Amino acid sequence: MAATAVHLGVARSAIEAEIAARPALVIADARVLGAHPLRIEAPLLSIEGGEPSKTLAALERVLRRAAGEGCDRQATFVAVGGGSIGDLAGFAASVYLRGVRYVQVPTTLLAMLDSSVGGKTAVNLPEGKNLVGTFWPAQLVLMDPAFVATLSEPEYRSGLGEALKIGIGLSAPLFDLLERERAAVLRRDPGALAAMLELALAAKIAVVESDPRENGPRRLLNLGHTLGHALEAHGAGALPHGVAVARGLHFALELANERGTIAAGAAGRCRALLAAYGFAATPLPPAAALAPFVARDKKAQDGGLHVVLPTGIGSSQTCHLPLEAIIARLR
Numbered sequence: 001m002a003a004t005a006v007h008l009g010v011a012r013s014a015i016e017a018e019i020a021a022r023p024a025l026v027i028a029d030a031r032v033l034g035a036h037p038l039r040i041e042a043p044l045l046s047i048e049g050g051e052p053s054k055t056l057a058a059l060e061r062v063l064r065r066a067a068g069e070g071c072d073r074q075a076t077f078v079a080v081g082g083g084s085i086g087d088l089a090g091f092a093a094s095v096y097l098r099g100v101r102y103v104q105v106p107t108t109l110l111a112m113l114d115s116s117v118g119g120k121t122a123v124n125l126p127e128g129k130n131l132v133g134t135f136w137p138a139q140l141v142l143m144d145p146a147f148v149a150t151l152s153e154p155e156y157r158s159g160l161g162e163a164l165k166i167g168i169g170l171s172a173p174l175f176d177l178l179e180r181e182r183a184a185v186l187r188r189d190p191g192a193l194a195a196m197l198e199l200a201l202a203a204k205i206a207v208v209e210s211d212p213r214e215n216g217p218r219r220l221l222n223l224g225h226t227l228g229h230a231l232e233a234h235g236a237g238a239l240p241h242g243v244a245v246a247r248g249l250h251f252a253l254e255l256a257n258e259r260g261t262i263a264a265g266a267a268g269r270c271r272a273l274l275a276a277y278g279f280a281a282t283p284l285p286p287a288a289a290l291a292p293f294v295a296r297d298k299k300a301q302d303g304g305l306h307v308v309l310p311t312g313i314g315s316s317q318t319c320h321l322p323l324e325a326i327i328a329r330l331r
């Protein structure tokens, strides 16, 4: 799989120049375009962003617009938006004419530190989220942290949940930065954001490059996601992804504590960091209501689940745990 070139701190004019450099179809989040107009001549498809944009109908819209514009194999699809537009446009790029060049301009914190790197694309079906997709890494990711300024607070916090996951599970330097620069990160200080993104991306890229198809080490990126996905599904998508993951991180710390994979001092520091960012170990829905969603986890195998447990500051491991042990802990 081709590696992705990630450029951090790219000015808007450089993004516009990249779009102008070759034939392109720009697929952009309508809200982003409103807040950050682009001066481009390339064909532009504006799509209402967010989860509802990840449909087969939206995919058809993108593909038919590309065909209508006469895009050939030399075309580049450019996604300007969060993870939703990125997942949709990336999927479209992977199947149009059996695959065309793909460039991402992520505009949410979550897309910058998570979804724009790693190559996963998807749309949803009425039967479930991300059920149709491909691995199609962007050749180029252009990040301008200035986009983050207009994100709503819930969307920003959702991205922070993922940043905390990487700090706790993969990167001690990121953990330290998040502890040290809390106030600056919370007020979206551009310098603190750039430093946070640099460390988070280094950690994510190292894991993804070692396991492009998610057969091994990449599973570590699922820290906090066993309970996080179950909470999202239980709440029918009402809980932002990163907030659900942050609650899942508390749960993973409890499991790690119970199984002795992490020292009490390190676990305490992790819990304190989550709390410092406003992610408390809030009461969970009843275990009986959550259990079916936990059991449906894509990592379920042989009556158990591959769960990621923290083992220290910035480190984690995958453990296969019986489903009953997880449900018992939920109680």
Ligand SMILES: NC(=O)c1ccc[n+]([C@@H]2O[C@H](COP(=O)([O-])OP(=O)(O)OC[C@H]3O[C@@H](n4cnc5c(N)ncnc54)[C@H](O)[C@@H]3O)[C@@H](O)[C@H]2O)c1
Binding pocket: 029, 030, 031, 032, 035, 048, 049, 050, 051, 054, 081, 082, 083, 084, 085, 087, 107, 108, 109, 110, 111, 114, 115, 116, 117, 118, 119, 120, 121, 122, 130, 147, 148, 149, 150, 151, 152, 155, 158, 241
């Ligand atoms: N491919 C992957 O590896 C991967 C990883 C994580 C998540 N995802 C997917 O990403 C999606 C979530 O993406 P997301 O959290 O980035 O949000 P999003 O793309 O769903 O956007 C959320 C909201 O923020 C708005 N928005 C986006 N950028 C903005 C900006 N700069 N200013 C103001 N508003 C802005 C959008 O219009 C939308 O209303 C989910 O579908 C999830 O499945 C994919």
